[in-house]
Amino acid sequence: MARPITREDLQEFISLHFDRSEENYVTAETAVDPSDIGTPMYASPLIRIGSTDDALWEEFKKPGAIGSFYRAPKDWLPEAKSVISVFGPWSDHVVESNAHEKTYPGSAWISSYAAGGALIKRLSVQLADWLTEQGYPSIAPAMSKDFRFVYEDGSQPDVPAGISYASNWSERHAAFVCGQGTFGLSRGIITERGMAGRFCSVVTSLELEPDERHYEGLYDYCIFCGKCAKNCPPQAIDMERGKDHPSCDAWLTEMKARNGVAGCCGKCQVNVPCSRKIPRAK
Numbered sequence: 001m002a003r004p005i006t007r008e009d010l011q012e013f014i015s016l017h018f019d020r021s022e023e024n025y026v027t028a029e030t031a032v033d034p035s036d037i038g039t040p041m042y043a044s045p046l047i048r049i050g051s052t053d054d055a056l057w058e059e060f061k062k063p064g065a066i067g068s069f070y071r072a073p074k075d076w077l078p079e080a081k082s083v084i085s086v087f088g089p090w091s092d093h094v095v096e097s098n099a100h101e102k103t104y105p106g107s108a109w110i111s112s113y114a115a116g117g118a119l120i121k122r123l124s125v126q127l128a129d130w131l132t133e134q135g136y137p138s139i140a141p142a143m144s145k146d147f148r149f150v151y152e153d154g155s156q157p158d159v160p161a162g163i164s165y166a167s168n169w170s171e172r173h174a175a176f177v178c179g180q181g182t183f184g185l186s187r188g189i190i191t192e193r194g195m196a197g198r199f200c201s202v203v204t205s206l207e208l209e210p211d212e213r214h215y216e217g218l219y220d221y222c223i224f225c226g227k228c229a230k231n232c233p234p235q236a237i238d239m240e241r242g243k244d245h246p247s248c249d250a251w252l253t254e255m256k257a258r259n260g261v262a263g264c265c266g267k268c269q270v271n272v273p274c275s276r277k278i279p280r281a282k
Ligand code: SF4
Pocket: 184, 185, 186, 187, 221, 222, 223, 224, 225, 226, 227, 228, 229, 272, 273, 274, 275, 279
């Protein structure tokens, strides 16, 4: 019989393989600027749990949401009981490095986006594997061979028409259901520790007490101040329509060509009231 795994066990595992691991530091190999060597990429993570029985998962399949292309947790793992969402907030050093540069990404932001992105993805696989070894079959959907991302409408013959810039599993939608926070105008998730960071998630057969959602609407935590739109170098964010993915994507491609390391920007996540906390309307 599988031994019981508590939320504290999960937290310990995640922390050991993430913020407390030696991989959470910029190295001579990953640094874009030598002054960043030895600095942490992530601060301590926020972990939130959702139930696979939550009705919201099926809502994402509806037209106007992600669409029928989306796979709910039980479509990934029929015996699943819980979804674990992990938010890794960027460290102060990483956020400050990007906040100091108006147009181009800061050096620590670039190196952390590449190495830190790989670290949080690796964590999701390690967590799913560990839970499976403990007797609770689990999967990290975004790292599965069945994970799909569609850029252009009609570009993949087996994906229904009308779907673009969407994936069949979304870390941000999982975060919303699990209680991490709500969307902002820039389409990032505003958590208790703000928006500047990365997410991963694991779907597991381990039954855990779900977290409460302290919000109802998709955008409850956004105060629509428009700072993210003002900061966006290619003006990809509109106060009415939100983020235009192709414009953002073109800018990220340009940034990758410029820095040679990572297609990143993140100006909508720094120097904004939702960068490090839930903003409050004045
Ligand atoms: S900067 Fe303002 S408008 Fe943009 S996501 Fe944050 S709170 Fe919302």
